[in-house]
Amino acid sequence: MKTTVKTTFKLMLPFLLIGLAYLFYKKTDAMSQPQLDIVKYAPYAILLIGAVISWKFNRSREFFILIVLGLSLAAITFLPGVTGQGDLGDSPPMKKSDIYSLISLAIPLNIGLFSFFKERGIWSLWGGLRMGILLLQVLLAYWLIRPEQSKWLGLMEQEFLPVNLHSVTPISQAALILFLAAGIILILRQIRYKTSQEISFIGVLGAVIMVLHQGNANIMMYPVFFAASGIILITSIIQDSYSMAFSDELTGLPSRRALKQDMMKLGMNYAMAMLDIDHFKKFNDTYGHDTGDEVLKLVASIIKDVTGGGKAYRYGGEEFTVLFPGKSIPEVFPHLEQLREKVSKRAFTLRKPGNRRRKSTKRKARGRSTRSRSATQKQIYITISIGVSQRSDKHKTPDTVMKSADTALYRAKKKGRNCVSK
Secondary structure, three states: OHHHHHHHHHHHHHHHHHHHHHHHHHHHHHOOHHHHHHHHHHHHHHHHHHHHHHHHOOOHHHHHHHHHHHHHHHHHHHOOOOOOEOOOOOOOOOEOOHHHHHHHHHHHHHHHHHHHOOOOOOOOHHHHHHHHHHHHHHHHHHHHOOHHHHHHHHHHHOOOOOOOOOOOOOOOHHHHHHHHHHHHHHHHHHHHHOOHHHHHHHHHHHHHHHHHHOOOOOOOHHHHHHHHHHHHHHHHHHHHHHHHHHEOOOOOOEOHHHHHHHHOOOOOOEEEEEEEEOOHHHHHHHHOHHHHHHHHHHHHHHHOOOOOOOEEEEEEOOEEEEEEEOOOHHHHHHHHHHHHHHHHHOEEEEEOHHHHHHHOOOOOOHHHHHHHHHHOEEEEEOOEEEEEEEOOOOOOOHHHHHHHHHHHHHHHHHOOOOOEEO
């Protein structure tokens, strides 16, 4: 339940920030001119801070998107006539400026493009190439806004679909198509990778399209919502950095650092269990470390659902820890036995090296490939040993309780493994 709430909050945070930005924007009508000046220039400070944080944390995708947002906001704010003439309710429909049209195309294009790029660093060859892509876009935009190139901008403004949207939004059909394509790409990537990066990019797309939809009707929306976009990206970096620091990358369980922090929050009554995969070193030596990693992920997927109010952590290597705040050994023992039994009954499908090699080539007949797979796969069963201890007059600190649980784990190993010892 707690994990579900955290995941939901993580997904909703960018949109909550957009909602707060809208509420703040509504307050700008009552602001004095000095206050409005602060609001006008604050986004540049936020975007700069975001760029510095991105650089420090080696987050090139956010870094370059922040640059795109900064350049776009500067063009919208300081170049004359950018936001067009007239309001949405005017007739004929609002005529957009050249730069406004280019920005409407550039932002979704770059967000969609940079979402595909892997993290290759900022001050590197790959970073230089990406900086070159941005520079080429700036030069192309400068060339397109020259009067003699108006025909090319006209092509960008033409309607591709048999629907007149000018009375609804000043955004061109080409830009709307790019926004839609970028949104679909990011949603599919979010479903596949489940990271805060994609959801933050979706949030930025939403904030930007809300602003561009207004044209020049509400000019103060631009700094407010671009600032919100910068905050969304900064928040994403902080979330992912926290996850990297406190979560184990392989298994997805909280790491030893998270365990140490949670141990400091324990009260006067708690139990702690140390778990170890039996014969794991021999398994690694026999089948390889890649297969060993798959076993670790399998075991982690089982113990993360431990019952009895426990919380599982990866301690290191093939060892795991489970904390039971407010519990005693008699209370947690049945849950640990249930966990041990659940692991021992879960089959692990082992693929032989020959099957992995054949997987990269095309098979001539599907019938033969099915028989080949069954011949080169087998199921094995993993077992774990568990040692459990609790806080007592003899073991008063979490560290001593952990040592006691580790000693109990050693006793479980001596008993023949695949058992729980206290």
